[in-house]
Amino acid sequence: MPGMSVYAGFYKVGTPKKGEYVFVSATSGAVGQLIGQFAKLEGCYVAGSAGSKEKVDLLKNKFGFDEAFNYKEKHDLNAALKRYFPEGIDVYFENVGGKMLDAVLLNMRHHGRIAACGMISQYNLDEPEGTKNLLQILYKWIQIKGYMHRNYYHLYPKFLDLVLPYIREKKMVYVEDIVEALKMVQLPLLDFLVVATLENEWLLLLVNDAIIHCMNVA
Structure with missing residues (x-):
């Protein structure tokens, strides 16, 4: 399931291109770590957020992310994203929602794309958090698309054709x-x-x- 979520989100929804700037939240999870590796294999700059120093080190040292940061240590997520994406974000893979999504919207580039795979910060709230920066979608012509992996299972053979050689050649790693x-x-x-x-x-x-x-x- 995580593999198909990554494949569909990357190649059918977010569609990053070589040289683009990619941000992934909740990056140390099963989906996030694969998204980042796909992005690097396609020639993108990729940075991710995680919840501990150990996870940040894992992203940079094992999975090959260009940058990563501990969101729990960043009181100003907007400032953190500006540091790692001074030119803005082309593609955001959304796994968190809430304050992270709000900060990302401020840092998206024009014609940016957001692939919404999950919003883990919202699942168990009694009352969902509001999103304040939705006007950025209009100002920057941002595309946001939610998706579910099960709608793309017909692409599973193509997923295997792509991923298995990468694993055999040790171009992709996993925990x-x-x-x-x-x-x-x-x-x-x-x-x-x-x-x-x-x-x-x-x-x-x-x-x-x-x-x-x-x-x-x-």
């Missing part, structure tokens, strides 16, 4: 944690993206920062 037995997994419920059974013997847990395979749970 994987393997845990034997379900009882060993103790994660907050909010970390889970998808829970699915595979062949009645495997439980695949897709969480915010990794893919966890729980074996021997049949």
